[in-house]
Structure formats: C-alpha cells, structure tokens
Amino acid sequence: MRVLLFGIMKDIVAAKTLTIEAELPTVGDLKHWLKQEYPAVQDLKAVMIAVNKAYASDETMLSSEDEIAIIPPLSGG
C-alpha cells in the first residue's frame, strides 16, 4: 500500500510517499500503524486519512487501488 504524505507528515517520515508492506484492512488500522511506527504522529493535534480524495472514517476498508493520503492538521487560509 502506497500513501501520500503532506506537510509535517513529510518531515516525520522524511519522504513524500510511504510504501507500507503490513496488512492494514481499514483506515483505523492504518492510523494505529502510523502511530506505532512514527511516534511523532501521536504528538500531532489530529491525523486524518483521505481515501480517493475524500475524508474517510476509521471503519473504511482500504484496497490497493485506492488513492490514500495522510492528512495532518490543516492550516490553509
């Protein structure tokens, strides 16, 4: 599974994208995995996951064809 990284997530992972080998069936699993692998994620105000360019709930199932992005706290405007 390949995920897009933005903002502070690029700094935390030190990359623009991340390829994950682990089996992560849902958005909730991906969030949990991120916090384990990158403890700095736990210090963020929040972290959201977008699936196919829309915010996804923890229950959303992930498939290898999805466009998955990690969305750290927003600061546009």
Add this chain to the structure above:
Amino acid sequence: MRVLLFGIMKDIVAAKTLTIEAELPTVGDLKHWLKQEYPAVQDLKAVMIAVNKAYASDETMLSSEDEIAIIPPLSGG
C-alpha cells in the same frame, strides 16, 4: 429661517432651499409647518430634521444661525 432640501423634498418644494417667514421655535414646529404647507410630506415614510449637520429631536430649539436641513427617507448604499 432658511432650510436645505434634498432628494424628494426638492421635488415637493420645487426648490433647493426654502426660506420660511413663520415663527417656528422648535424642530417639532418646523415638521408640523412642513406637513401643513406641503401635504405631500405626510405621504413620506418619515421626515427628519438635521440641525448643524446632526439629527435633531422634536424638542430641539431652532435659531436663525443654525444650518437646518430637511432629511427625507434615506436610500444610500
């Protein structure tokens, strides 16, 4: 007493200013006189009097040195 006229008041009086000979001690007296002399004033939504460039209450005393203006309903903006 000379009063400035604006907007629809210029049309009603057919002049830009009006010189009044009658004794009108207060703003309320001036309003009453206007409605008597120019019945069309009674059809307006409201009529206010400004004395020295500020809205004046009916009790305000008028003097010949004052700058007096008839303020028909506003429609700026």
Add this chain to the structure above:
Amino acid sequence: MEQLIRISDNIDAAEAVAFVQSEESGGVVTFIGSVRNQTKQKKVLKLVFECYEPMAILEMEKIAAQMYEKWQVKRVAMLHVTGEKLPGEVVVAIAVAAPHRGAAFEACQYAIDTLKETVPIWKQEFFEDGAVWVAAHP
C-alpha cells in the same frame, strides 16, 4: 485607527482594499455595492445619487468610530459615490481590517447596514417610464 472616508463621483473598490491591507492584519472583509439592472422586474436605466455631503461625512465618521469601539477594527475605508451611475457601476465600497476575522465580518456588515440607515444620501431610480426616489414612501 486609520480611516479613509470619501464621497466622490467615482470610487474604486481596490483603493478601499489597498488602504486597509497591511502586514500587521491578516484579514480584510469588503462589501461592494453596485447598481442592479432591475428592481422588482423593472429595467433600471440609471441611478442618480445626491447627498448632504458635510453631514454624510460626519455620519460616516461616527460609524467608523463605533466600529473601532465595538470590534477593535484597525483600519476602515468607506467610499460612496454621488451623481449618475449606470447598472454594474460601483456605488459603495467598505473595507475593514481587524485582528480577528469574525470581528471584521461583523463590523463590515454593521457599517453597510448603518450607512443605509443614517448617512444622508438619496438615490433616484430611472426606469423607461419615469423615476422614483427610492424608499421615500411606505
């Protein structure tokens, strides 16, 4: 507070925005009013604005002072036209910069609402079949 208050034949909304923009304040709220091409389905040919200018300026200054008092507005520009205006032309521009954007929105809306209620300006609407002084009658 810095303020730009003016009544003139032509106004430029961009001048109002530029006046209030600064490196200190992040957000500017602007209201721009222009001549509509119709009123109640009737085609409007033009508007003619008239004002009691010295009093109008004083009333606009009162509005600016109230914006400063109530919303700690930092910079205000309030421009209004006088004379003849065609559909699409700008007749009023109010720009406000405040430390918080909620305050800037409230102050700008207060300014246009109050301007319409208290500033001695009148407009005459010209239709194909005549003209009326807007809001004169109930």
Add this chain to the structure above:
Amino acid sequence: MEQLIRISDNIDAAEAVAFVQSEESGGVVTFIGSVRNQTKQKKVLKLVFECYEPMAILEMEKIAAQMYEKWQVKRVAMLHVTGEKLPGEVVVAIAVAAPHRGAAFEACQYAIDTLKETVPIWKQEFFEDGAVWVAAHP
C-alpha cells in the same frame, strides 16, 4: 451557480471580485487573507504553502455547493495560493454575490471558516530561528 475555484502560485483578489460582480446582484462580500509579518510577537520571514490539490479543489467545490444550498448564493470565487509567500502578500480571496447582503456576509464567513477546517492545505511559518508547520501540534 457560477463559480471560480483555483489554487495557484499567485492570486489576485480583484479577479475574484470581478468574477462575482454582475448587473443582476447588487452586493458582493469579499474576504482577503494575507501573510502577517508576525505571529505571537515573532517576526515572520515568509510562509510556504503546500496542498493536496485535487482533493483541495473537491473540498472547495463542496463549500461552494453548501453556500448555494444554504444562502442561495449566485456567484462564488475562491482562490488560494500554493508555494512561498512574503508578509503582505495575498494567500486567500473569497468573493460572494447573493441576492441579500446578509446572506452574502454569512456565506462568505462560512466559506473561509470551513476552508480552514476542511481544505487540505498546510502552511509552514519561517522565523529567524527556524520553521514550524502551523497548527500541527496542540
């Protein structure tokens, strides 16, 4: 509803205003955000904006759709920058035309409030002694 939604290196607030102005609607409300020269008394050298552009555009379109639903907005322009910006430069411009000015004020404020909450854009603030991603930490 007519809408102009764009993310680009440079934006012009006057373009947003011009897009929504029309002879049919009398009032336009605009919010213009620009880079402040300081944050909590610390001098800001520049901001760098990054965005997840295809999703950001979709989220901005959702905001425009909600403005149409809730306030019968007629025309909306929503422009946001990406890349490096210096103090004083414009970073966001939202212009709204609606039949009633109260609706235009509410809709414009809703748009900027919601943009900040839902549109995937991030800014990094550069100070003399380092840089931070704004709002990343509690």
